[in-house]
Amino acid sequence: MIEYVVQQVVNALAAGSLYALMAVGLAMVFGILRLINFAHGDLMMIAAYVAAFGLGAGLALELTIPLMVGGTVLVGLLMERVAYRPIRGAPDVATLLSSFAVGQILQNGTLLTTRLAGQPTLIAFPAPAGLGGVAAVGPITVPLVNIVSFVAGIVLLGMLTVFVTRTNLGLSMRAAAEDLSAAQLMGIKVNRVVATAFAIGSALAATAGLLFAVQAGQINPYIGFTPVLKAFIAAVIGGFGSIAGAVLGGYILGALEVFVTAVAGIGDILPPGSVSPEVRAFLQQWLPSALASYRDAIVFLFLILVLLVRPQGILGQRDRGDSL
Amino acid sequence: MLELTGVEIRYGNIRAVRDVSLTVGQGELITLIGSNGAGKTTTLRSISGLLRASAGRIMFEGEDITRAPTDRIVAMGISHCPEGRRIFGSLTVGENLRLGAVTRADRRAVAKDLGEVLEIFPVLEQRLGQAGGTLSGGEQQMLAIGRALMSRPRLLLLDEPSLGLAPLMVERIFATIAELKRQGLTILLVEQNVHHALDVADRAYVMETGRMSLEGPAHVLRRDPRVEQAYLGGGEVRA
Amino acid sequence: MAARRAAGPAMAVGLSALAFALLDASGQAFWQGLVINLLIFIILTVSLNLTSGFTGVFSLGQIGFMALGAYASAILTLPLREKAAFLPDLPSWLAGVHLDWSVGPLPVGFLVATLIAGGLVSVIAWPVGRVLMRLSGHFVAVATLGFLVIVRVILFNADGFTRGSRTFSNVTQYTNLWWAGLWALVVVYVVWRIKRSTYGREMLAQREDRVAAQAIGIRVMEPRLLAFVVGAFFAGVAGSLYAHFITSFSPTVFYFDLTFRVITMLVVGGMGSVSGSIVGAVAIVALGEALRRVEDATLLYGLSSIVLAAMFLVVITVRRGGLLGEREIPLDRLFLRRDRTADQSP
Ligand SMILES: Nc1ncnc2c1ncn2[C@@H]1O[C@H](COP(=O)(O)OP(=O)(O)OP(=O)(O)O)[C@@H](O)[C@H]1O
Ligand SMILES: [Mg+2]
Numbered sequence: 001m002i003e004y005v006v007q008q009v010v011n012a013l014a015a016g017s018l019y020a021l022m023a024v025g026l027a028m029v030f031g032i033l034r035l036i037n038f039a040h041g042d043l044m045m046i047a048a049y050v051a052a053f054g055l056g057a058g059l060a061l062e063l064t065i066p067l068m069v070g071g072t073v074l075v076g077l078l079m080e081r082v083a084y085r086p087i088r089g090a091p092d093v094a095t096l097l098s099s100f101a102v103g104q105i106l107q108n109g110t111l112l113t114t115r116l117a118g119q120p121t122l123i124a125f126p127a128p129a130g131l132g133g134v135a136a137v138g139p140i141t142v143p144l145v146n147i148v149s150f151v152a153g154i155v156l157l158g159m160l161t162v163f164v165t166r167t168n169l170g171l172s173m174r175a176a177a178e179d180l181s182a183a184q185l186m187g188i189k190v191n192r193v194v195a196t197a198f199a200i201g202s203a204l205a206a207t208a209g210l211l212f213a214v215q216a217g218q219i220n221p222y223i224g225f226t227p228v229l230k231a232f233i234a235a236v237i238g239g240f241g242s243i244a245g246a247v248l249g250g251y252i253l254g255a256l257e258v259f260v261t262a263v264a265g266i267g268d269i270l271p272p273g274s275v276s277p278e279v280r281a282f283l284q285q286w287l288p289s290a291l292a293s294y295r296d297a298i299v300f301l302f303l304i305l306v307l308l309v310r311p312q313g314i315l316g317q318r319d320r321g322d323s324l
Numbered sequence: 325m326l327e328l329t330g331v332e333i334r335y336g337n338i339r340a341v342r343d344v345s346l347t348v349g350q351g352e353l354i355t356l357i358g359s360n361g362a363g364k365t366t367t368l369r370s371i372s373g374l375l376r377a378s379a380g381r382i383m384f385e386g387e388d389i390t391r392a393p394t395d396r397i398v399a400m401g402i403s404h405c406p407e408g409r410r411i412f413g414s415l416t417v418g419e420n421l422r423l424g425a426v427t428r429a430d431r432r433a434v435a436k437d438l439g440e441v442l443e444i445f446p447v448l449e450q451r452l453g454q455a456g457g458t459l460s461g462g463e464q465q466m467l468a469i470g471r472a473l474m475s476r477p478r479l480l481l482l483d484e485p486s487l488g489l490a491p492l493m494v495e496r497i498f499a500t501i502a503e504l505k506r507q508g509l510t511i512l513l514v515e516q517n518v519h520h521a522l523d524v525a526d527r528a529y530v531m532e533t534g535r536m537s538l539e540g541p542a543h544v545l546r547r548d549p550r551v552e553q554a555y556l557g558g559g560e561v562r563a
Numbered sequence: 564m565a566a567r568r569a570a571g572p573a574m575a576v577g578l579s580a581l582a583f584a585l586l587d588a589s590g591q592a593f594w595q596g597l598v599i600n601l602l603i604f605i606i607l608t609v610s611l612n613l614t615s616g617f618t619g620v621f622s623l624g625q626i627g628f629m630a631l632g633a634y635a636s637a638i639l640t641l642p643l644r645e646k647a648a649f650l651p652d653l654p655s656w657l658a659g660v661h662l663d664w665s666v667g668p669l670p671v672g673f674l675v676a677t678l679i680a681g682g683l684v685s686v687i688a689w690p691v692g693r694v695l696m697r698l699s700g701h702f703v704a705v706a707t708l709g710f711l712v713i714v715r716v717i718l719f720n721a722d723g724f725t726r727g728s729r730t731f732s733n734v735t736q737y738t739n740l741w742w743a744g745l746w747a748l749v750v751v752y753v754v755w756r757i758k759r760s761t762y763g764r765e766m767l768a769q770r771e772d773r774v775a776a777q778a779i780g781i782r783v784m785e786p787r788l789l790a791f792v793v794g795a796f797f798a799g800v801a802g803s804l805y806a807h808f809i810t811s812f813s814p815t816v817f818y819f820d821l822t823f824r825v826i827t828m829l830v831v832g833g834m835g836s837v838s839g840s841i842v843g844a845v846a847i848v849a850l851g852e853a854l855r856r857v858e859d860a861t862l863l864y865g866l867s868s869i870v871l872a873a874m875f876l877v878v879i880t881v882r883r884g885g886l887l888g889e890r891e892i893p894l895d896r897l898f899l900r901r902d903r904t905a906d907q908s909p
Binding site for chain 1: 619621694695697698700701702704705706708709710712713716717719720819823826830862863864865866868869871872873875876879880883
């Protein structure tokens with residue numbers, strides 16, 4: 001039983017790290033531009049593809065990672081420049097819809113490229129040495145990638161914290177997120193700050209993409225869609241536009257998901273004799289294992305609940321009056 | 325130093341400011357007064373490049389800045405302390421001040437200026453680590469002015485620094501403005517508090533519904549019956 | 564005067580009917596299918612326009628309603644033998660239902676199933692709308708996207724009703740040019756009437772500036788909710804038509820690609836313009852078909868989506884109002900031209 005709990009906690013932290021890495025990028029861009037960039041998930045997908053091709057071509061992981069991060073950041077900067085800068089200041093919905101269009105272009109562009117390269121739509125992700133396999137501590141076994149995800153999340157988010165508090169550029173980013181025109185009056189170059197946010201967001205999404213692909217074992221051009229939705233939920237839960245909120249939201253969401261999966265069917269897996277038959281029957285009826293397949297629906301219900309009850313999220317403040 | 329000629333500014337189809345001309349000379353303290361919605365803030369925003377003039381020209385130290393981006397205008401030495409203070413509430417007082425100097429590379433000089441600003445506003449020193457949003461209104465105004473000073477401006481644009489402050493604090497702020505002028509800073513001050521503004525200013529401009537209606541030395545305008553009528557409480561003569 | 568105003572639209576309807584009759588007689592199955600497809604898209608786009616274009620409350624959940632409508636009506640019209648074979652776990656009150664009545668050549672059962680599907684979807688839309696229409700901007704967009712995901716998860720998991728991820732097939736092909744055309748006519752007419760009504764004006768007024776509209780006493784919630792529920796009804800109808808047109812489908816059909824396709828039609832045509840939605844649907848269906856042929860010939864699959872998405876970006880960037888903005892093609896003035904000067908004199 002205790003192993004089960006420990007494993008679930010590690011799973012929750014690993015999932016939380018991935019969501020946090022994704023949500024931070026969304027939140028940074030949203031904070032400055034009020035743009036929900038749904039194509040953010042596709043950056044993650046692109047990273048997974050670059051990594052798959054790099055590793056597939058026999059490149060070492062140490063070489064693949066810089067290539068992947070560099071490629072993803074390039075795509076992220078390009079999308080800001082080509083698609084989002086021309087419509088800066090447009091109504092919310094117009095920018096949101098544009099990001100869907102950008103996502104379509106990235107997904108189908110990837111599809112087209114893989115076809116031209118003679119690859120199938122769904123390709124197996126070559127598990128790199130050092131990320132595959134399981135780690136065992138006594139009776140507890142955890143996939144290694146989950147531990148790496150958790151550690152990578154903590155390290156990168158720590159670095160990000162240092163960046164936004166210690167450097168002038170990081171400070172400018174926070175100022176721009178809070179009040180764009182006041183930030184301009186400080187002499188901050190908006191384009192530069194926006195590009196920085198996209199670059200950092202892309203790099204974090206790239207990391208998440210690699211880890212996600214290792215976990216899933218296979219990739220297709222559409223793998224970014226669900227994660228970006230989840231990251232969005234994480235960002236909203238935490239308080240949209242706030243980096244700390246996005247991180248917090250990411251871990252809350254990870255915990256919530258793992259919790260739903262873990263309690264589903266709990267009545268069946270409790271060791272015999274640990275609970276009375278009535279309790280077991282009750283659990284089996286109300287927490288059936290089928291509940292796990294409703295996980296995404298439950299998560300979205302939670303999102304809608306948060307939007308209604310506390311639209312500014314846990315750490316967010318009511319701002320500029322345009323959020324609701 | 326600063327010269328606006330025939331400036332017109334639109335919000336969409338609405339002309340908020342038309343044919344505004346104004347000059348600020350080196351070392352002068354100029355005040356721009358006028359009732360609500362006259363276009364004072366709009367004029368300042370066009371000087372700092374947040375709004376684009378649809379006609380006319382804005383020159384700063386012989387250079388045309390009509391179409392220059394805000395960051396360039398700030399770099400040239402114009403600092404705009406905006407209406408409503410607009411400090412970054414979730415950032416600390418220290419971070420707010422640092423942001424004022426965010427474009428300056430010389431860390432040593434910035435540290436020295438921080439010392440000077442804290443000398444002008446000693447309250448801020450005790451609050452450096454506190455979130456800006458938790459300051460009182462008067463403290464926030466001091467922070468906003470201090471932040472604007474951190475860029476080492478040659479021209480300071482102040483938009484209603486006394487807005488919403490208690491009388492004692494208003495006195496404090498105007499004393500500071502007078503002191504900054506004494507130190508040689510050029511200031512363009514937008515105010516609703518016409519008494520005080522005319523007291524400290526060298527010259528004044530009066531705006532009405534988007535146009536300049538009057539201009540002249542501050543002490544002359546103070547006696548102008550039109551100004552008295554409109555802004556100094558109907559004919560009441562102040563000593 | 565009224566007769567003259569009606570003359571333009573009547574002529575358009577008459578000409579369409581004539582074209583349908585010719586197409587019907589021609590036996591060109593491919594073109595018939597394309598036009599039916601187009602008509603279903605017109606219904607979807609016009610109904611999304613009502614829900615989102617008029618009110619500015621952008622819903623991404625429209626295709627979720629369409630999916631519910633498709634499954635609901637398909638279950639109702641599925642022949643009993645197929646029902647027993649494919650959906651053995653259906654509750655008994657549904658297992659024996661087979662809406663196959665017809666009056667002469669007219670499949671009334673299909674009509675009833677479609678109406679029930681639309682009604683059911685509206686009943687679901689009402690509480691959903693009550694909750695979500697309070698939000699605005701991109702938050703409502705994302706919340707409704709959440710609704711789409713929830714519908715999808717339910718469709719995948721409600722095996723007993725939907726066969727889960729497996730294909731739902733053997734649906735009778737009732738939908739033809741006439742059904743699709745009639746429903747499209749109904750939808751266009753109703754939405755156009757709503758636009759002209761007090762409700763419609765309130766929708767457009769609060770779209771521009773919700774706070775200002777509220778300040779002068781314009782209702783916000785009621786028109787939004789009306790638009791949402793009526794829009795959902797027609798999306799359900801579109802789902803029913805679609806189900807009885809392609810005859811086999813699975814939950815994956817009703818997801819984001821389709822959503823984005825309809826949004827493209829709406830934005831290209833112009834949010835707030837009924838005729839714009841028709842123009843948008845025609846343009847995108849035609850372009851999509853042309854691009855599909857290019858894809859087939861060159862094997863560059865994905866190209867059509869890229870081109871459509873790029874076009875969408877260009878429209879949003881350079882002409883945000885779409886082709887028509889809020890304006891309508893003035894069909895009703897087609898025969899008023901000569902009287903115009905007389906009209907305008909005070
Ligand atoms: N963002 C905006 N969009 C449209 N109109 C605006 C905007 N900002 C200001 N205006 C209009 O422009 C005119 C001038 O406004 P401005 O803020 O410059 O006045 P002001 O002189 O600073 O007034 P106050 O003393 O109240 O601050 C007003 O009529 C105002 O309604
Ligand atoms: Mg003002």
